[in-house]
Amino acid sequence: xxxxxxxxxxxxxxxxxxxxxxxxxxxxxxxxxxxxxxxxxxxxxxxxxxxxxxxxxxxxxxxxxxxxxxxxxxxxxxxxxxxxxxxxxxxxxxxxxxxxxxxxxxxxxxxxxxxxxxxxxxxxxxxxxxxxxxxxxxxxxxxxxxxxxxxxxxxxxxxxxxxxxxxxxxxxxxxxxxxxxxxxxxxxxxxxxxxxxxxxxxxxxxxxxxxxxxxxxxxxxxxxxxxxxxxxxxxxxxxxxxxxxxxxxxxxxxxxxxxxx
Amino acid sequence: xxxxxxxxxxxxxxxxxxxxxxxxxxxxxxxxxxxxxxxxxxxxxxxxxxxxxxxxxxxxxxxxxxxxxxxxxxxxxxxxxxxxxxxxxxxxxxxxxxxxxxxxxxxxxxxxxxxxxxxxxxxxxxxxxxxxxxxxxxxxxxxxxxxxxxxxxxxxxxxxxxxxxxxxxxxxxxxxxxxxxxxxxxxxxxxxxxxxxxxxxxxxxxxxxxxxxxxxxxxxxxxxxxxxxxxxxxxxxxxxxxxxxxxxxxxxxxxxxxxxx
DNA sequence: GAGTGGTCTAGACCACGAC
DNA sequence: TCGTGGTCTAGACCACTCG
Numbered sequence: 205x206x207x208x209x210x211x212x213x214x215x216x217x218x219x220x221x222x223x224x225x226x227x228x229x230x231x232x233x234x235x236x237x238x239x240x241x242x243x244x245x246x247x248x249x250x251x252x253x254x255x256x257x258x259x260x261x262x263x264x265x266x267x268x269x270x271x272x273x274x275x276x277x278x279x280x281x282x283x284x285x286x287x288x289x290x291x292x293x294x295x296x297x298x299x300x301x302x303x304x305x306x307x308x309x310x311x312x313x314x315x316x317x318x319x320x321x322x323x324x325x326x327x328x329x330x331x332x333x334x335x336x337x338x339x340x341x342x343x344x345x346x347x348x349x350x351x352x353x354x355x356x357x358x359x360x361x362x363x364x365x366x367x368x369x370x371x372x373x374x375x376x377x378x379x380x381x382x383x384x385x386x387x388x389x390x391x392x393x394x395x396x397x398x399x400x401x402x403x404x405x406x407x408x409x410x411x412x413x414x415x416x417x418x419x420x421x422x423x424x425x426x427x428x429x430x431x432x433x434x435x436x437x438x439x440x441x442x443x444x445x446x447x448x449x450x451x452x453x454x455x456x457x458x459x460x461x462x463x464x465x
Numbered sequence: 466x467x468x469x470x471x472x473x474x475x476x477x478x479x480x481x482x483x484x485x486x487x488x489x490x491x492x493x494x495x496x497x498x499x500x501x502x503x504x505x506x507x508x509x510x511x512x513x514x515x516x517x518x519x520x521x522x523x524x525x526x527x528x529x530x531x532x533x534x535x536x537x538x539x540x541x542x543x544x545x546x547x548x549x550x551x552x553x554x555x556x557x558x559x560x561x562x563x564x565x566x567x568x569x570x571x572x573x574x575x576x577x578x579x580x581x582x583x584x585x586x587x588x589x590x591x592x593x594x595x596x597x598x599x600x601x602x603x604x605x606x607x608x609x610x611x612x613x614x615x616x617x618x619x620x621x622x623x624x625x626x627x628x629x630x631x632x633x634x635x636x637x638x639x640x641x642x643x644x645x646x647x648x649x650x651x652x653x654x655x656x657x658x659x660x661x662x663x664x665x666x667x668x669x670x671x672x673x674x675x676x677x678x679x680x681x682x683x684x685x686x687x688x689x690x691x692x693x694x695x696x697x698x699x700x701x702x703x704x705x706x707x708x709x710x711x712x713x714x715x716x717x718x719x720x721x722x723x724x725x726x
Numbered sequence: 727g728a729g730t731g732g733t734c735t736a737g738a739c740c741a742c743g744a745c
Numbered sequence: 746t747c748g749t750g751g752t753c754t755a756g757a758c759c760a761c762t763c764g
Contacts, residue, residue, distance in 0.1 A: 232676075261522075268529075272533055272673065272686065273673050273674075273675070273676075274672060274673040292670075294668075297721070297723050297724075298723075298724065299723075300723055300724075300725060301724065301725070301726060302725060302726055391725075401725035402725055403722055403723060403724055403725050404722070404723040404724075404725060405720065405721070405722055405723075406720065406721045406722075406723060407555075407718050407719070407720050408669060408691075408718065408719040408720075408721070409553075409714070409717075409718050409719075410671035410689045410690075410691050410714035411535060411688075411689065411714060411715070412533065412534050412535040412687050412688075412689065413534075414534070415493075415534075425533065426673050427672075427673075428671045428672065428673065428689035428714070429671075430669075430671050434723075436725075453670070453671035453672060453689070454672070456670075457668050457669065457670050458668070458669040458670075459666065459667065459668050459669075460558070460666070460667045460669070460721045460723070461664055461665070461666055461667075462558050462559075462560075462561055462664060462665040462666075462667060462721070463558075463559065463561075463562065463664055464561060464562070464563060464652075464662035464663055464664050464665060464697075465562060465563055
């Protein structure tokens with residue numbers, strides 16, 4: 205089961221670069237040059253051990269580098285594979301425009317339908333709670349808020365989970381406090397209830413996921429999350445909702461339009 | 466040199482969870498609860514080996530998990546430390562507004578001054594080249610482009626590097642093709658040359674850095690990059706510049722404003 | 727020099743997946 | 746059953762930092 209010679213290089217014993225880094229470099233170069241493509245199986249640990257004449261831990265060290273870079277994923281009992289790049293969803297900056305709500309659709313559904321993919325929501329949870337310091341500050345320090353948690357899936361894959369927070373005086377007793385907020389989502393209900401929306405502020409960060417986020421989004425090693433915090437303002441300048449969203453970074457590209465004036 | 470008992474838990478031999486994951490869980494919990502703070506030194510590998518009664522590789526495995534999560538950084542010969550969170554720069558959605566340019570400042574400088582930090586630019590490189598397929602498509606398929614590469618540092622730390630691409634017919638022979646494009650940067654020069662800017666489109670992705678990007682930005686393990694591609698349009702609807710930026714994700718928060726209409 | 731993490735070896739046994 | 750990766754051991758030597 206020898207590897208084709210020339211597929212991977214040979215080690216440079218004179219190099220200062222650690223052996224496992226050299227092996228990682230060889231594999232990365234092979235991936236970059238297309239000798240291994242998305243979903244392809246990389247040589248097994250045993251094959252790499254034999255090819256390079258090193259111990260197994262050295263080979264595993266090399267492979268773990270590639271996994272940390274998001275280039276490879278291992279599957280127990282099957283092998284190590286070039287990580288497939290899932291299709292990305294492009295979130296446009298007009299995704300909360302009223303014309304989409306007016307069609308009776310929520311923002312997530314609008315995007316999914318436009319892309320021709322199947323979307324689902326699960327894990328819906330609606331409850332009243334005491335806001336975190338951050339959420340409280342953004343909403344003008346309400347004592348309690350309504351929290352709406354849910355997870356979104358595209359073609360069966362979880363891609364984001366989000367929590368909307370609304371001041372209780374706005375949400376309590378409305379359909380917003382119901383599991384199903386009705387067509388157009390909570391933004392449509394807010395406007396019906398006299399909170400005409402003016403604009404949204406979004407803050408974007410990227411970081412590595414917590415173990416809980418890895419579970420929620422089924423994230424492979426080497427895949428960061430995008431953390432998006434959106435605040436909705438009505439025409440009176442009041443913050444009426446804060447939405448905290450954690451997204452699988454390999455599933456999205458966010459698009460915005462900026463003024464030049 | 467025994468660790469204070471109770472600082473870290475003890476292993477649960479009946480658990481299915483791997484020993485190194487249990488150790489990582491203990492350390493993570495201690496960090497989350499503030500028993501170790503930013504910049505604090507974690508117990509040394511030797512101390513952890515003695516405390517848990519496991520081999521060194523098991524301890525190193527646990528520590529590498531925390532590093533992959535961006536929670537810890539190791540320093541050769543010193544120890545493993547809780548990763549310090551650098552101050553983030555907030556990039557506002559009006560950062561390319563004309564009023565900032567009119568003051569003779571570039572966008573990066575405006576942000577830096579507002580935050581009261583020292584900013585530098587290095588590695589400036591200006592050259593004509595054949596555009597990549599992606600850049601070419603965004604710019605309306607010019608045969609050649611002017612590329613302006615540079616790296617930005619805040620208080621001495623590299624935080625982003627960027628390349629601006631402009632169609633040659635726009636840039637050649639202007640101050641845009643000079644190392645120093647003059648006050649207000651290339652956007653000011655574009656407007657002087659009759660390309661009045663209308664708006665910018667920005668696309669945002671997040672991913673793990675390539676080894677080259679790790680070097681350029683001095684990134685710790687477990688820190689992703691934000692990849693931002695901005696296209697500038699003039700009032701005639703022509704794409705006059707594409708700027709490709711790679712940013713250390715732990716140094717920025719991006720802010721945008723979205724219309725509700 | 728003492729303590730730290732970085733690299734590497736040569737094994738072992740286990741859990742999972744495919745045939 | 747066999748090949749795969751997952752976990753773990755018990756060492757070794759090295760490079761770096763600090764006092």
